Amino acid sequence: MIAIVDYGVGNLFSLQASLKYLGFEAKVTGDKNDLKAADRLILPGVGAFEDAMAKLKATGLVDTIIDETSNGKYLLGICLGMQLLFEKSYEYGEHEGLGLVEGDVVSIEDDLSPTAKGKLKVPHIGWNALTLTETGDDLGRDPLFKYTKNGDCVYFVHSFYGVNCEKSTIATTEYDVTVTAAVRNGTVYGTQFHPEKSGKIGLDILKAFTELK
Amino acid sequence: MITKRIIPCLDVRDGKVVKGTNFKGVRDVADPVEMAKFYNDSGADELVFYDITASIEERKIFSEILTSVASQIFIPLTVGGGINTLDDFDRVLKCGADKVSVNSGAIKDPTIIERAAKKYGDQCVVLSTDISLVDGKYHLFTAGGQKDTGIDAIQWIIDGVDHGAGELVVNSIDTDGVKGGFDLDMLDLIASKVNVPIIASGGAGCMEDFAELFKHEGIDAGLAASIFHFKEVDIRELKQYLRDQGVNMRI
Numbered sequence: 001m002i003a004i005v006d007y008g009v010g011n012l013f014s015l016q017a018s019l020k021y022l023g024f025e026a027k028v029t030g031d032k033n034d035l036k037a038a039d040r041l042i043l044p045g046v047g048a049f050e051d052a053m054a055k056l057k058a059t060g061l062v063d064t065i066i067d068e069t070s071n072g073k074y075l076l077g078i079c080l081g082m083q084l085l086f087e088k089s090y091e092y093g094e095h096e097g098l099g100l101v102e103g104d105v106v107s108i109e110d111d112l113s114p115t116a117k118g119k120l121k122v123p124h125i126g127w128n129a130l131t132l133t134e135t136g137d138d139l140g141r142d143p144l145f146k147y148t149k150n151g152d153c154v155y156f157v158h159s160f161y162g163v164n165c166e167k168s169t170i171a172t173t174e175y176d177v178t179v180t181a182a183v184r185n186g187t188v189y190g191t192q193f194h195p196e197k198s199g200k201i202g203l204d205i206l207k208a209f210t211e212l213k
Numbered sequence: 214m215i216t217k218r219i220i221p222c223l224d225v226r227d228g229k230v231v232k233g234t235n236f237k238g239v240r241d242v243a244d245p246v247e248m249a250k251f252y253n254d255s256g257a258d259e260l261v262f263y264d265i266t267a268s269i270e271e272r273k274i275f276s277e278i279l280t281s282v283a284s285q286i287f288i289p290l291t292v293g294g295g296i297n298t299l300d301d302f303d304r305v306l307k308c309g310a311d312k313v314s315v316n317s318g319a320i321k322d323p324t325i326i327e328r329a330a331k332k333y334g335d336q337c338v339v340l341s342t343d344i345s346l347v348d349g350k351y352h353l354f355t356a357g358g359q360k361d362t363g364i365d366a367i368q369w370i371i372d373g374v375d376h377g378a379g380e381l382v383v384n385s386i387d388t389d390g391v392k393g394g395f396d397l398d399m400l401d402l403i404a405s406k407v408n409v410p411i412i413a414s415g416g417a418g419c420m421e422d423f424a425e426l427f428k429h430e431g432i433d434a435g436l437a438a439s440i441f442h443f444k445e446v447d448i449r450e451l452k453q454y455l456r457d458q459g460v461n462m463r464i
Binding site for chain 2: 011013014017018020021046047118119121123124125126127128129153155156157174175196197198199202203
């Protein structure tokens, strides 16, 4: 069973439906025991960092998430769920994250070049192409992308992005700035894009996540 | 960089997809779920569903259709039609919509934009407008494009974006159904005033119309219905053609 962590943030319909479509049992749950029993965890999220982090803390699930991942359970954070994995976010203030992946979350707008500022639309919404980080092994890229090729497009909706996370970056995309598209630290994964909204390519990424070992 | 989007629009009534010319003479097309699958397979970047039913019973059928589409197709879905309250937002989001489009609901009560943006985020709120040139001024229309509200459409859009609309669907009544190309003057004017994605609607008749559209900076997506529904333009061919013309497309 894949546990989709329910902490009252975002619309989980598509995520659950996409996993079901792929033939997996996915449970939207805020129950500690479900998280412990699950084979894999997915941390979703939309909205603002501070509010989401507060809601996640209020569920009392933070320690369980940290314990389960440090015991080698695979976790995938999606969109804001990925941003929560970092150490810190500078979205409207300065807020502490889960610290499962080294790095910070900052505003895209603030980092745009002078020519793009005020012209390029933020949020970064739409389909953008992935550049997969080379790994030097036989596959040549992270196993999350075993069905994915360079240049494949996935769907993004966000105004903030991960930085200072070069070591864990497994994919990027270009939007005037180089946007961190996916990260990995051990069994902890995150995608800034929405695999559950990225058509066949997204479904293949979810499938690859369920096959990680 | 981000790709330009091609979006088929499905108007649903009595559980079927329909499309009129100049909003009149509505004719039946096909099963919405089958059509959604067809467009997804053809490479559509997003789907827009408008619920053009009136009764509560028909609204229930629409919700079932939407749930069925969202359980099988995993690209962004925008839903509009009959969105007047936050409960309406909630109803369609629970059926699997990603974005909700408000049109006359916002004319009746403009505060819905801000309230919805606060609750669901700007990215979820799409302001949809029907616009026509009246005595040299762009007016906002309602009731399926039949009633002139007298409201300055450009100011209406600027205010809507200020209050949290995260995306615009701009439909030109003057070019809609005519198949003579998009209303580029109007679109350029709007693009110069706001900095959110603009989906152009009304007037696409052939592949060249989309190539012309995307020469205009500030336009993010082209929306059409009948030319796709009646297979006059194939989305896969269109996207390849646009890419060959130098437009950044997801193929």
